[in-house]
Structures are given as C-alpha cells and as structure tokens.
Amino acid sequence: MSVVRQFTVAPDDEGIRLDRWFKRHLEGTSFTTIAKWARTGQLRVDGARATPGDRLRAGQQIRVPPDEPKASAAPKRERPALSDDQIDFIQQLVIHSDPAAIVINKPPGLATQGGTKTRDHVDALLDGLRFGHEGRPKLVHRLDKDTSGALLIARNARSAAFFAKAFSSRTARKVYWALVVGVPAIEDGMIELPLAKQPGTGGEKMHVDEAEGQPARSRYRVIERAGNRAAWVELQPFTGRTHQLRVHMAAIGHPIVGDGKYGGQAAFLTGGVSRKMHLHARRLKIDHPDGAPLDVTAELPAHFAESLALLGFDPALGDALPLEEPRAPAAEVKKRRAAAQAKERRQARRGERRSRGR
Numbered sequence: 113m114s115v116v117r118q119f120t121v122a123p124d125d126e127g128i129r130l131d132r133w134f135k136r137h138l139e140g141t142s143f144t145t146i147a148k149w150a151r152t153g154q155l156r157v158d159g160a161r162a163t164p165g166d167r168l169r170a171g172q173q174i175r176v177p178p179d180e181p182k183a184s185a186a187p188k189r190e191r192p193a194l195s196d197d198q199i200d201f202i203q204q205l206v207i208h209s210d211p212a213a214i215v216i217n218k219p220p221g222l223a224t225q226g227g228t229k230t231r232d233h234v235d236a237l238l239d240g241l242r243f244g245h246e247g248r249p250k251l252v253h254r255l256d257k258d259t260s261g262a263l264l265i266a267r268n269a270r271s272a273a274f275f276a277k278a279f280s281s282r283t284a285r286k287v288y289w290a291l292v293v294g295v296p297a298i299e300d301g302m303i304e305l306p307l308a309k310q311p312g313t314g315g316e317k318m319h320v321d322e323a324e325g326q327p328a329r330s331r332y333r334v335i336e337r338a339g340n341r342a343a344w345v346e347l348q349p350f351t352g353r354t355h356q357l358r359v360h361m362a363a364i365g366h367p368i369v370g371d372g373k374y375g376g377q378a379a380f381l382t383g384g385v386s387r388k389m390h391l392h393a394r395r396l397k398i399d400h401p402d403g404a405p406l407d408v409t410a411e412l413p414a415h416f417a418e419s420l421a422l423l424g425f426d427p428a429l430g431d432a433l434p435l436e437e438p439r440a441p442a443a444e445v446k447k448r449r450a451a452a453q454a455k456e457r458r459q460a461r462r463g464e465r466r467s468r469g470r
Contacts, residue, residue, distance in 0.1 A: 117176040121168045124247075124269040127277065130157070130174075131164035136269065138176070149177055191239065199240035206241070207262070208408045212271035212401050214241055214249060217410040218263045220388055224254035234263065241265065252276050256355065258370075261288070261393025262410040274401045279352065284398040288347040289335075289412070289430055291369040291390035291419055292361055293378060295343040299334040303360040307353045317373065318355045320363050328353045330360045335430050338423040342369065342381060346394075346433055357391065369419070384422060386415040397435065 125133055134141050143164065149155035150163050156175040157166060168174075208215035216234070218224070223233040238249045249265045250272040266272035278284045306325025310317040329350040337343045343366070347357050358374045361367055367375025370389035380387055397407045409431070412420070420427055 115178060117178075119174045119176065121170050121172045121174065123170045125168055125273075126170045126270060127167055127273045128269070129164065130155075130162055130166045130168060133168055133174070141179070191236075194237065194240050198237055202234075202237040202240040207410060208406070209243070210400075210402070210406075212267050213275070213406060214265040214267065215396065215406075215408045215410075216241075216263050216265065218255055218260055218393075220258050220260040220413055220415070223257040224251065224263065230257075234265075238265065253279055253352075255393055256358075256391075258389040259288075259391045259393065260410070260413045260416070262396040262408050263393070264396060264398065264406075271401055275398060278399050282350065284396070285435060286349060286393060287395035287397075287435065288349075288357060289392045289394045289416070290345050290347055290357070290361065291385075291416070291423075292343050292345055292366040293341075293369060293375065293381065294366050295337045295340055296332065296334060296345070296364065296366055301332055301364075303330045303332065303364060304328070305360060305363055307356060307359055309354075318353065318359050320359065326353060327351060328356050328360065330357055332361070333433060335433065336425045338425070342385075342423060344420065344423070344425050344430070346430065347391075385419050388415045390416050390419060392416055394430065395435075 119137070121133070125136070128136075131143060131146055134146055146155065146164050150161070153161050154175075154177040155162050157168070158172050159175075162174075202216070205216040205218065206214060207217050218234065223230050225235045226233045235251055238251070241249045245267060247268045249267055250269065252264055252266050252272050252275040255261065255263055264275060266275050275284075305320045305328060306322060307318050307328045308321035308325040310319040331348045331350065333346045335344045335346055345361075347361075349356050353359075355374070358368055358371050362371070362374040362379075367379040368389060368391050369379060369381055369385065370387055371379045371391070392412055393410060394412075395407070395409050397405055400406045412427070417427070
C-alpha cells in the first residue's frame, strides 16, 4: 500500500496504547516500524506527533504512513476450530457470565496461555466462550498452570481495557486459599520481599533479591492449623509478581503443599495428602464497567477439598474472614509519618514567627 492511511479510534479501543492498537488492527506492522514512524513524525493522532505508548480515546484520528514492503510475509496461521468436547469442557468451567465479563473456575493442570510444549491452555479455548457474540473473549490476567480457581475473561476489547486498568492500579482484590507446611509463628502477617528472575533458569523461576528485585507484598492469615504439621491459610497478593505467593511462603519457611519447585521435597506431606499443589484462587472482587463490583467465589478442586477433610479443617471457616483493605507498606507508613511531622514543625515555626511579630 503506497498511500497514507487514516483510521478512527473505535469505542472498543478506548484507553489502549497506540502500539496495542496496531497489534489489534494492523498486526503485520512491527514495533520497530511503529517506533521509526513515531521518531520521524510520520505517525500522528489528531494531527499531533504520537509515540507508541500514547493512550487513545474513542473518535481520535490516527494517521498511518504507507506500509513498508516486506520481503516475504509468512501466511497468518488460522486457529483450529474447537471440537464439541472442547467447547463443552470450557463452558462447564464458567461460574459467572454477564455482558462484560466471564469468570471460569480453572482446574489445576490447565495452563492459562500457551508456551514451549504447552498446547492445551485456556487461551486456545476462548472461542468456545463466544456465546453468540461476534468478538473473541480476551484474557486480562493469568493463573499458574497448577493453581486453580477464579480466572476473569473479558467479553470484548473495551471491557478488557477496563479490567486491565483495575489490575494494574491494584484496585482488584484477589483472595487465595493454600495449605502450607508447618504453621507460621505470626498468624496474621505481611511479607515484603522483593522478587527477581533467578539467573540460569530462563526466567522460569523467581527468587528473593534484596538488591535488584521488584517490590512485592503478600498478606497471609492462618485459618486453621493441624498441630505443627500444616496450616490452612488465606493469601492476598498486593502486587502481581510472577509466582509471588509461592516464593513468599517458601521464603518464610512454609512452602505451599505440593509446590516442589519452591519447596523441594519438604513441600510434600505424608499420610495420604495429595502431591498436587494446594493453591486456589478462591475469590475475585473487581470494579465492573456496568457499575456494582464483580465479586465471585470459586469452589475448591477435589484434591484440595479432600486434603481439608483429611486434616480435619472446616471449609466454612475460610469465607468467614472479612475482606479488609490492604495495609500500607512499613516504609510508606514511615514516610507518611515523617511528612506529617515535618508539616507540624513548619506550622509550629510559622506560629512562632507570627508571635514574635506582634
């Protein structure tokens, strides 16, 4: 194509980044090309120079220069059609559905997205959740392959942008249940340990890194204990680092039962307790584009429920804990307190100056 192109931002694209717009509508355009157009002033939004990270508003006009010729464009690979069994499988996982959102109760062992040697995953099954809608549903967050529970899926691009903003701004509340080895000495605690990718693992494993890690905060509350052998805990991540809950619990000496990756052999209990990982996204509460917050609870998978029964735990106790607002990090509290004290000192000095001036 050798002519300048003009596009109007649709309502479904409200709030997305310009580079994401290209991925949706002109996916053959590489990021390198987009960056080059922006750098040379050829890419414009409403007549003004634009950058790949600019957020778009519905109705804006995007000026796109002529497409650059490609040596040999590979044909786009079509998604294979889902079988009736695949459609039945994904639809049976649905625990909530409305015009903006779908929530499934993801079983353990099913990946959220594909990867090396991973062919079966939620993303590949999303066409089975169209329910007569034209657009393909979209993932807005993920759960680890062996973690079960509530997984939110947006109906369309507009609701995906809304929910993604809620997750990135940390207004979404996620409550997990876990069985851990041993019993934490503090029954209601906050773990604040920075996390980074562990060198030599290809990014597949995280570790605590005080020097280079990203800030990570997790709250835990003990629900019940089985002597000193194990505890049933509620976990709430207040940041969204990879494997955050798993690394944090292992770091304080109480790995999640079945999590051999971070707990080694110490993560497995004897006495008939399943060797599967016992981490479940029990509840998700998030703002909804139609008004009232979405608040969904996902039932436990069979192995987790059986382990609770085996250890003599009462499932009703877990939902009795109140969903409290997250506490600010200790460093932030200290900073706020120091700022308040400094303000008081300034006000006191102003008062003294006024007194001397009379």
